[in-house]
Every structure is written in C-alpha cells, then in structure tokens.
Amino acid sequence: MANGCEFEFMEYMDEQSIDPNLICSICHKPLKDPVCTSCDHTYGRACITRWLNQNDIGSCPMCLKKPLSINELTQASRPLRNMLDQLRVQCLLCTQTGLQRGNFVDHMNKVCPKSVIQCQAADIKCPWKGPRDELQNHMIACVFEPLRPVLSTLIAENRQLIDQVQKHDNEIKALAQKMYQLQKSKHIPQWNTRLQVNISYATRKNLSDCGKANNRK
Ligand SMILES: [Zn+2]
Ligand SMILES: [Zn+2]
Ligand SMILES: [Zn+2]
Ligand SMILES: [Zn+2]
Structure with missing residues (x-):
C-alpha cells in the first residue's frame, strides 16, 4: 500500500480529546x-x-518567518512520533476499534478481514481480488491454483520467449544500422546485391527508420 493512503481507511477515536500539540495547524x-x-x-x-x-x-504559517524552504524541514522528535503512533483509531473497513495508528498499516496488510487482497x-495470473475473509472460499473454487505446475512452466517459457524476441529484435536493429553505414560508405561489393534483395521486410523497415533518423541529424 502506498505511503499515506491507508489513512483513508481509518478514523480517530475520541478525536476531540487528542492533545492539541499533536494537531497539524494547517489541516487541523x-x-x-x-x-x-x-x-x-x-x-x-x-x-x-x-x-x-x-x-x-x-x-x-504560524509565525510567518521568511524565508522558509522545504530543505530546512527536519523530522520531528521520536517522542512526538511515538505519541502519534499510539493514537487510537478505528478501522473503517472491518470496524475494529482500539487499534494503534502506528500499527494500522500492519492491520491492513496482514490482519484486516475486509481489506482487499x-x-x-x-x-x-489468477485475477481474483477480494476481502481477506473471502480468500478461503475462493481458494476452494480457484481454477488457477490446481494448475500451478502447468501454468508456472508455461509462464516461465513465455518469459524466455519474450526475452529471446527482444534479443533478436536488438540484433536486427544493430545489423540494419551496420548495413546502412556500409551502404553509405559504398563498401558493399556488387556481388552482394542479391543478399540485399533478401533482407527481410522487418530489416528493410529498420534500415529506412535508421536512414530517416540519420537524415534528421
Ligand atoms: Zn496537516
Ligand atoms: Zn514558525
Ligand atoms: Zn480492519
Ligand atoms: Zn484464485
């Protein structure tokens, strides 16, 4: 969970009685x-x-001291941060009360029966997402988990193929670039014209792309 967004799932308990020293004077x-x-x-x-x-x-904002820059800000003292961590909050998802604010991220990530996992x-590749307390039922019905051996092999093979295609693509581009340089310096012997004709469409396209890129310079 991104830092900070967990706050939208909690509410302070007895907010009126919180020590004013712990309140931000900008957002209150x-x-x-x-x-x-x-x-x-x-x-x-x-x-x-x-x-x-x-x-x-x-x-x-409080004393109007100028100039004040972001670089001058320092982290508040450990005792103040501890007091904030100890504030009591309620989870808005599962309604549990009495949680410590400092433990709320852990509650969401590891315990809360209603947080979406x-x-x-x-x-x-199972696309299922749902409240933690429905996971057990889902796992009984999940069609992906029983196929784990097959699927993980297929996924690994697919990843390898993608890597290979990427590698070949880079090689083709490098070759096309070399070919273009050779053509430009007219070092391609006459007997090689048949080879040129046989260059695949992809290579020719790369060649012309390279040419365009070079012409722009
Ligand atoms: Zn604030
Ligand atoms: Zn000030
Ligand atoms: Zn909860
Ligand atoms: Zn599943």
Missing part, C-alpha cells in the same frame, strides 16, 4: 509524518510541503 488533523521548521513549528510533511510550494517565498495464485 493529527500530524502525519511530522516535520519541524527552523522556527520550531511542527506540521505534517504533506501539508507544509503543499503550503511552501504554493508560495514563491515560503513562510511559516489478491488470490494466492496471483503470480500465475
């Missing part, structure tokens, strides 16, 4: 990834970054 919510300014004020990193980007000459056979 508990601080997220708190940073300190050189004038000793604390904001959520995303909030103060947005604020400073909006103003040509950045200033501190992939099938255990996602690596062999």
